[in-house]
Amino acid sequence: xxxxxxxxxxxxxxxxxxxxxxxxxxxxxxxxxxxxxxxxxxxxxxxxxxxxxxxxxxxxxxxxxxxxxxxxxxxxxxxxxxxxxxxxxxxxxxxxxxxxxxxxxxxxxxxxxxxxxxxxxxxxxxxxxxxxxxxxxxxxxxxxxxxxxxxxxxxxxxxxxxxxxxxxxxxxxxxxxxxxxxxxxxxxxxxxxxxxxxxxxxxxxxxxxxxxxxxxxxxxxxxxxxxxxxxxxxxxxxxxxxxxxxxxxxxxxxxxxxxxxxxxxxxxxxxxxxxxxxxxxxxxxxxxxxxxxxxxxxxxxxxxxxxxxxxxxxxxxxxxxxxxxxxxxxxxxxxxxxxxxxxxxxxxxxxxxxxxxxxxxxxxxxxxxxxxxxxxxxxxxxxxxxxxxxxxxxxxxxxxxxxxxxxxxxxxxxxxxxxxxxxxxxxxxxxxxxxxxxxxxxxxxxxxxxxxxxxxxxxxxxxxxxxxxxxxxxxxxxxxxxxxxxxxxxxxxxxxxxxxxxxxxxxxxxxxxxxxxxxxxxxxxxxxxxxxxxxxxxxxxxxxxxxxxxxxxxxxxxxxxxxxxxxxxxxxxxxxxxxxxxxxxx
Ligand code: ADP
Ligand code: MG
Numbered sequence: 167x168x169x170x171x172x173x174x175x176x177x178x179x180x181x182x183x184x185x186x187x188x189x190x191x192x193x194x195x196x197x198x199x200x201x202x203x204x205x206x207x208x209x210x211x212x213x214x215x216x217x218x219x220x221x222x223x224x225x226x227x228x229x230x231x232x233x234x235x236x237x238x239x240x241x242x243x244x245x246x247x248x249x250x251x252x253x254x255x256x257x258x259x260x261x262x263x264x265x266x267x268x269x270x271x272x273x274x275x276x277x278x279x280x281x282x283x284x285x286x287x288x289x290x291x292x293x294x295x296x297x298x299x300x301x302x303x304x305x306x307x308x309x310x311x312x313x314x315x316x317x318x319x320x321x322x323x324x325x326x327x328x329x330x331x332x333x334x335x336x337x338x339x340x341x342x343x344x345x346x347x348x349x350x351x352x353x354x355x356x357x358x359x360x361x362x363x364x365x366x367x368x369x370x371x372x373x374x375x376x377x378x379x380x381x382x383x384x385x386x387x388x389x390x391x392x393x394x395x396x397x398x399x400x401x402x403x404x405x406x407x408x409x410x411x412x413x414x415x416x417x418x419x420x421x422x423x424x425x426x427x428x429x430x431x432x433x434x435x436x437x438x439x440x441x442x443x444x445x446x447x448x449x450x451x452x453x454x455x456x457x458x459x460x461x462x463x464x465x466x467x468x469x470x471x472x473x474x475x476x477x478x479x480x481x482x483x484x485x486x487x488x489x490x491x492x493x494x495x496x497x498x499x500x501x502x503x504x505x506x507x508x509x510x511x512x513x514x515x516x517x518x519x520x521x522x523x524x525x526x527x528x529x530x531x532x533x534x535x536x537x538x539x540x541x542x543x544x545x546x547x548x549x550x551x552x553x554x555x556x557x558x559x560x561x562x563x564x565x566x567x568x569x570x571x572x573x574x575x576x577x578x579x580x581x582x583x584x585x586x587x588x589x590x591x592x593x594x595x596x597x598x599x600x601x602x603x604x605x606x607x608x609x610x611x612x613x614x615x616x617x618x619x620x621x622x623x624x625x626x627x628x629x630x631x632x633x634x635x636x637x638x639x640x641x642x643x644x645x646x647x648x649x650x651x652x653x654x655x656x657x658x659x660x661x662x663x664x665x666x667x668x669x670x671x672x673x674x675x676x677x678x679x680x681x682x683x684x685x686x687x688x689x690x691x692x693x694x695x696x697x698x699x700x701x702x703x704x705x706x707x708x709x710x711x712x713x714x715x716x717x718x719x720x721x722x723x724x725x726x727x728x729x730x731x732x733x734x735x736x737x738x739x740x741x742x743x744x745x746x747x748x749x750x751x752x
């Protein structure tokens with residue numbers, strides 16, 4: 167309850183606002199609300215998802231023009247035009263998203279600038295949209311016979327929509343889909359290997375951001391009762407992005423803070439700067455430019471995280487509720503061939519990292535893949551798991567060719583893996599990092615997540631994550647940030663994450679690196695138990711005591727090729743192997 171006091175206070179202030187504030191301030195709050203809705207979409211898209219868009223103003227324009235045109239030219243009810251606007255925006259965003267989201271690095275923002283400008287000029291040049299003068303006579307919104315014809319009344323609609331959007335976004339981020347969204351920035355490759363279709367997730371957040379912008383535009387059109395192209399240009403698109411960044415791009419409340427600060431500051435500067443410079447001339451733009459550079463240099467996280475620290479409330483002690491276990495896979499019978507690699511070749515340009523590699527792993531055995539640094543072991547893992555596909559050759563998993571499949575498709579078939587260079591989401595909790603591993607075992611989508619209708623499934627995912635963390639011995643660290651664990655334990659976390667997917671084949675790339683003696687023993691014990699339960703394990707490891715005490719069979723690689731294969735005791739005596747490791751035996 168105590169946690170909620172600041173929120174309740176804020177809601178109370180928002181509630182009484184129009185009753186006590188002068189007209190001018192209500193208007194300002196209306197605009198802050200409208201901007202916040204757009205900025206909230208950018209928090210999701212840019213702040214959380216890492217996809218920068220300068221073009222959101224164009225989507226605001228789509229919402230505004232859709233209702234402007236349909237209500238004035240065809241007398242369609244505004245509530246229907248909202249649906250029409252959302253449909254048009256979704257269609258346009260889908261096309262733009264498919265075209266631009268594939269662009270990486272700075273090409274994506276450039277792409278958004280391009281379509282932002284295009285749509286802006288389209289609004290201005292279409293005859294039926296009134297050209298640069300725009301459309302007037304947009305009707306007043308009516309809600310159950312109540313006419314929203316003053317700013318004070320409209321205020322409540324705007325803020326209700328905004329708070330609803332904040333709640334939905336917060337719910338979404340706190341879900342299975344939300345973990346996939348949060349993994350996009352910096353964890354895309356890992357998320358794919360956990361079964362997340364990152365291309366789809368990107369489109370989803372792009373659509374949500376566009377739809378939020380559209381709703382803001384629809385509200386704007388009925389508040390102003392006229393539209394022209396000016397507020398939908400690139401300059402405003404940049405301003406929206408600026409709001410999200412200044413407020414705290416990765417936090418939902420940052421959208422409100424950013425929109426508030428920028429709007430008030432802009433108002434104030436527009437009054438102040440002409441007095442200083444003696445003439446009017448958009449000086450605030452220059453000021454904002456400087457401010458943005460300062461924010462990016464001094465407070466990348468934006469204002470919100472800093473505000474939060476001022477209110478020293480500890481986040482609620484969380485616990486994981488008991489829940490029915492997730493359905494488990496039928497394990498293949500011991501001895502079944504799980505993995506077969508035949509003549510696999512991987513070339514990076516002129517460098518052949520894997521050449522004519524052959525190996526197999528059966529259910530219920532530990533196969534070790536060893537060899538000096540640079541031999542090509544991790545490359546082999548990436549080929550097998552589809553993270554970086556083979557150049558030539560054949561890889562079969564459970565009898566099926568998988569060498570042309572994406573890593574998420576291979577994961578779905580029951581292959582789990584860890585990474586030699588740990589790939590986790592350092593600011594996410596240990597528990598949630600592992601829950602991401604169970605991604606494929608859930609089905610609830612974005613809509614039910616936004617409405618929190620997936621709580622039963624979510625509880626099962628968190629309970630599964632907790633179970634796996636206890637299994638690997640990290641049960642005492644559930645709510646810590648994953649990045650705060652020592653490196654060795656981060657590797658163990660990755661094993662729990664792989665297990666959360668309920669795999670039948672486990673690929674472990676140097677799992678014991680950085681572990682202390684007792685931790686290594688515990689890990690070996692865990693792997694023995696997994697093997698006894700019928701799991702196949704392919705293990706890369708440098709610690710020879712660890713490998714030889716555990717492995718059933720060993721494959722040795724050097725310079726990308728297999729140089730030996732056999733039982734641990736055979737391989738250890740093999741002169742070719744000794745040569746590779748020691749550089750010659752006397
Ligand atoms: P290991 O895991 O056995 O130490 P790796 O599979 O990581 O070896 O690397 C094998 C060889 O392939 C090395 O020479 C490495 O530099 C090269 N290599 C690995 N990944 C890439 C890549 N993405 N691009 C180019 N070369 C790579
Ligand atoms: Mg390696």
